[in-house]
Amino acid sequence: MIATNEELVFALRSVLSESQVTVNQTILEQHSKDESYHTPSLPDIVVFPETTEEVSKVVKIAGQYKVPIVPFGRGSSLEGHVIPYDNGITIDFSLMNKILEIRENDFLVRVQPGVTRSELNKELKKYGLFFSVDPGADASLGGMAATNASGTTSVKYGVMRDQVRDLEVVLADGTVINTGNLAEKSSSGYHLNGLFVGSEGTLGCFTELTLRVYGIPEHIMAARASFPTVKDAVAAVVSILQAGIPIARVEFVDEPSMKQVNLYSETAYKEQPTLFLEFHGNEAGLEQDVEFMKEIVAEHNCEGIEFETDNAARNQLWDARHNMVYAYSHGNPGKKLMITDVCLPISELAGAIEHAREALNTLALTGGIVGHVGDGNFHVLLMIDMNDANDIKGANEFNEMIVMYALERGGTCTGEHGVGVGKQKYQEKEHGKALLVMEKIKQALDPDNLFNPDKIIKVKR
Amino acid sequence: MIATNEELVFALRSVLSESQVTVNQTILEQHSKDESYHTPSLPDIVVFPETTEEVSKVVKIAGQYKVPIVPFGRGSSLEGHVIPYDNGITIDFSLMNKILEIRENDFLVRVQPGVTRSELNKELKKYGLFFSVDPGADASLGGMAATNASGTTSVKYGVMRDQVRDLEVVLADGTVINTGNLAEKSSSGYHLNGLFVGSEGTLGCFTELTLRVYGIPEHIMAARASFPTVKDAVAAVVSILQAGIPIARVEFVDEPSMKQVNLYSETAYKEQPTLFLEFHGNEAGLEQDVEFMKEIVAEHNCEGIEFETDNAARNQLWDARHNMVYAYSHGNPGKKLMITDVCLPISELAGAIEHAREALNTLALTGGIVGHVGDGNFHVLLMIDMNDANDIKGANEFNEMIVMYALERGGTCTGEHGVGVGKQKYQEKEHGKALLVMEKIKQALDPDNLFNPDKIIKVKR
Structure with a gap:
């Protein structure tokens, strides 16, 4: 059954209130993009359900008219997940916020x-x-x-x-x-x-x-440790993990990224390769862990370690880390963010970050490296001028080099951002014949391919 | 294609060596049962592959002749998982042990x-x-x-x-x-x-x-704590968890089970409701955790706590706990084991164990209660005389009461033993319409229903 937009709106308004179904251009545009460099595309209609039953009714109507559905939270995805390339209905969940x-x-x-x-x-x-x-x-x-x-x-x-x-x-x-x-x-x-x-x-x-x-842990201790080189910082993390110190957070931030952080968050942290660390536990246990950790980072040429025990300083430290993406976006107005997201076995991490740094130099790109290094996951943040074909080409080439390096070493193309459209092209290389199993599952559960079509898996239609 | 057993053996011996394909009656019998009360059933053939390629070839032959396949490890399952009720080929993985x-x-x-x-x-x-x-x-x-x-x-x-x-x-x-x-x-x-x-x-x-x-953790501390009642012991665990003490193991063993342990393992532990506890961490942290834990168990009327710091005593303690099932089997020759396995949200655990104890009394059954109480998972061990219809009926009734109690409180019919054939009948009650999704996945990946048929899901044929 093929419906005009008007018919679809009419059908949706028979199960939702008028204000819950919109074709307002501004709202459509808000739902045409995420926080990434991926090209926007407008949905035909945005709906704002308030209950599970309403979602079910919307899905049934979409099924009846064979119209694609894209669920939408806050639009903060980084690989184009919520962009409706086949248009259709976007379900915005902002009213389901209890x-x-x-x-x-x-x-x-x-x-x-x-x-x-x-x-x-x-x-x-x-x-x-x-x-x-x-x-x-x-x-x-x-x-x-x-x-x-x-x-x-x-x-x-x-x-x-x-x-x-x-x-x-x-x-x-x-x-x-x-x-x-x-x-x-x-x-x-x-x-x-x-x-x-x-x-x-x-x-x-x-x-x-x-x-x-x-x-909430009984005691929390946070620290920043500065290192002369990226290699020293990453090697320190691997040693901490191998020593069995139960760390709660360990984040790597390279020199260019520390500069962005200081600019954006008005901090005055040392602009050197830095680890942001945090430990959770009881007081006595933490003291012993931290002493051991200090010995380890010293062995890896640590040039300074600052502890933040009070809540406010600790929150500032983690806010600075969390605002990294916004620091880059803010520092590069008009440009769009591309962020790599590979994850590797921990023994391969130092090599991978070094390879990324070299690849940036080879391609003459400016990018910052940050990472959840305790998991073997790191990001390179690139700000792209979407009007400059060379810039786009270089960034894509770089992303591909990073992904291939990880896949060849037992890693994954995405540690935490997901596939969306950006990592779709690496699925076959990463999963091999297991991708056929995923396709069978998709087909069994969504035979008309209406749920967020062409994300993760490209179904032949 | 319907094959005689001889044809199937011939086909399998074309891809495996003669000794890897057997119809020896003793070996068939060894593969007809697990460690549970479920009725045995013979496979037609047992194969012993040595490589992935050989497994793939066996599976292809089974597919060609539409013969069921049951994978077999050590036969230690507790819900009839490895029993080939539709006969066919059992793949024994004991030669793939590298x-x-x-x-x-x-x-x-x-x-x-x-x-x-x-x-x-x-x-x-x-x-x-x-x-x-x-x-x-x-x-x-x-x-x-x-x-x-x-x-x-x-x-x-x-x-x-x-x-x-x-x-x-x-x-x-x-x-x-x-x-x-x-x-x-x-x-x-x-x-x-x-x-x-x-x-x-x-x-x-x-x-x-x-x-x-x-x-291996830097320091390990193990303890046994005795309580006057089951309720006190379980309440102590809930308090330890809620206090955020990072416990590594916490096992509950009731009075009848402590008796079996002492008999079988030649230990002289107090025959009271007991918690077996273990803590992993650094020395200073453990000391603080253990002090806190002592205060908590004292509040719950703990009547004695013994610490085992040396390796040998600790191993004896955990061996005694692990040998529980064998202690019961050994103490009840000729009988078969039925063991319940529900898991509930931790706030429902004390009530569930009390309910189990009452149900045992009501049905006049003898059973021991043990449990991984830190996860909300507990077992009741019943030894059944399989020649006594009343005994079987009572045990089944009991199992069902325990499962229903858990399902009504957001729990699951099996915390760790799996579904096999024994928990198949509870799948619809537990999963509702989600069971249809599981059926679709099974059908998509095993359209001829040859892989361990009728375990977990009963496919209509």
């Missing part, structure tokens, strides 16, 4: 997908709890589950997939399922939680999430 | 599926490393991945699924895929690692596993 339940004794929360990580943490603080996953952006939790986001704390607490205990999902035919339960572990049935997390809206729309949260 | 690679700097190992957890740990010790997952049995690692096994350490280190970085899998058409990579985290493609772990041989045969291992 924290539904806090089970403090079970360390669990149930939320709607539009809640952001900072909104959740503000509420959890009242209970002495926190939610651990912290990507750069204040993303929606639904979006974070869709891309299997992570951030600075995964070295201790795990990635988004590790926090998801249950998802309520609307499937392609409008059926609503739950993928998990409230138990800490289960060996019952196939692991649908894990499958839907990271599926980027291609298998279903998330309408509720039950997430694992943690008690 | 540790292929130890990447000590990456905390990764690559093994064949027939390696057992104790074989792996023996080798890892040389590197100061250990593999964390420890079900009661010395199971094969392939089998542990197939059931998403866990054990006493998952409260700190996670379950089997958390350790699997990559699987090499032979699919229904003989294709060989890899489900993951060597990186600590990835947002690339659908999470096939998670899907295949826990799939119990119904989606493919594992031929290699890459697993996460850990550094």
Whole structure:
């Protein structure tokens, strides 16, 4: 059944209120892009459901008219995930932004997908709890589950997939399922939680999430350690991990990026290759860990280590780190962000970062290197002039070099940003024949290919 | 194509050596059962492949003749997973028992599926490393991945699924895929690692596993704490968890089970509701944690706490705990084991254990209760006289009461043993419409339903 836009709007307004269905140009434009360099594309219609039932009704209408659906959280994705290249209906989850339940004794929360990580943490603080996953952006939790986001704390607490205990999902035919339960572990049935997390809206729309949260640690100690070279800093991290010191965060920031941080965040940190570190635990244990850590960084030529024990200084330090992307965007008006995202086995990390630095030089590109080095994940931030074909070409070439280097060493093309459209071309190289299994799953669950088409997997139509 | 057994043997011997394909009655019988009460059933043929290529060839022949395939590790499953109710070919992985690679700097190992957890740990010790997952049995690692096994350490280190970085899998058409990579985290493609772990041989045969291992902790402290009542012991665990004390193991053992332990392991532990605890960390941190833990257990009427710091006493303690199932089997010759396995949110645990104790009394059954209480997972061990219809009926009734209690409170019918045939009947109740998604996945990946048919999901034929 092929419908005109008017017919589709009419059908949608029969199940949602008039204000929940819009074709307003400004709103369409807001939903045509994310925070990346990927080319925008307009949806035909944006809807703002308030309940699971409304989402199910929208999905059923889309199915009836064979119109694509793109779920949209905060638009902070970095690989074009929410850009509707086939137009159709964008489902904006901003009105589904309630924290539904806090089970403090079970360390669990149930939320709607539009809640952001900072909104959740503000509420959890009242209970002495926190939610651990912290990507750069204040993303929606639904979006974070869709891309299997992570951030600075995964070295201790795990990635988004590790926090998801249950998802309520609307499937392609409008059926609503739950993928998990409230138990800490289960060996019952196939692991649908894990499958839907990271599926980027291609298998279903998330309408509720039950997430694992943690008690705020008794003691926290944060530090900045400066090194003469990138190699020293990365080698120090590998030694810390191998010594078994239970670190909660360990972030690498290179010299150019420290300059951007100081400019944007009005800090006066040393502009040298730097590790931002954090330790969580009891007081006695932390002291012993930190002493051991100091010995290790000294062996790797550390030129200065500053501790931040009070809350305010620690928050400033992590805000500076989290604002890195905005620091670059702010420092390069008119340009667009391309950010690489490979992750490698830890023994390959130093070589990979060195290779990235050399590749930047070879291609005469300006870029900063930062990374969640405890996980083997690092990013190169490039600001591209989208009107300069050479600039685009160089950046693409660079991205490809970085990805190929990682894939040849057992790594992945994306550690935390997801595939979207940007990493689609590397899926076959990375997964080989396993990609056929993914295609079969996509086809079994979304036979008309209406859920975020051509993200992750390009289905032949 | 319907083949006689002779034709099938002939076809299999065309790709394997004669000794790798057997119809010897004793060997068939060894592969007709597991460690549970489920009724045995003979395979037609048992094969012993040595390479991935050989497994692929066997699977192709099975596909050609439409003969079911059951993968077999050590036969230590507890829900009939490896029993070939439709006969066919059992693939025994005992000859695929090599540790292929130890990447000590990456905390990764690559093994064949027939390696057992104790074989792996023996080798890892040389590197100061250990593999964390420890079900009661010395199971094969392939089998542990197939059931998403866990054990006493998952409260700190996670379950089997958390350790699997990559699987090499032979699919229904003989294709060989890899489900993951060597990186600590990835947002690339659908999470096939998670899907295949826990799939119990119904989606493919594992031929290699890459697993996460850990550094042996700097300090380990183990303790036994005795309580006047079950309720006190379980309440103490909940308080320890809520206080944020990073415990590595916390096992509950009730009074009847302590008696069995003492009888079987020749120990002289107090025969009271007991917690077996373990802490991993640095010396100073552990001391502070243990002091805090002592205060908490005292508040819950702890009547005695004994610490084991030396290696030998600690090993004896954990061996006693691990031998629980054998202690019961040994103490009840001629009877068969039925063991419940629900897991609930931690706030529901005390009530669930109390309910189980009452149900035992109501049904006049004798059973011991033990549990990985830090995860909300507990087991009731029942020894059944399989010649006594009343005994079987009572045990089944009991199992069902326990499962229903858990499912009504957001729990799962199996925390770590898996579905097999024993928990198949609870899948619809637990998963609702999500079971249809699982069926679609099974159908997409194994259209002829040859891989361990009727385990987890009953496919209509």
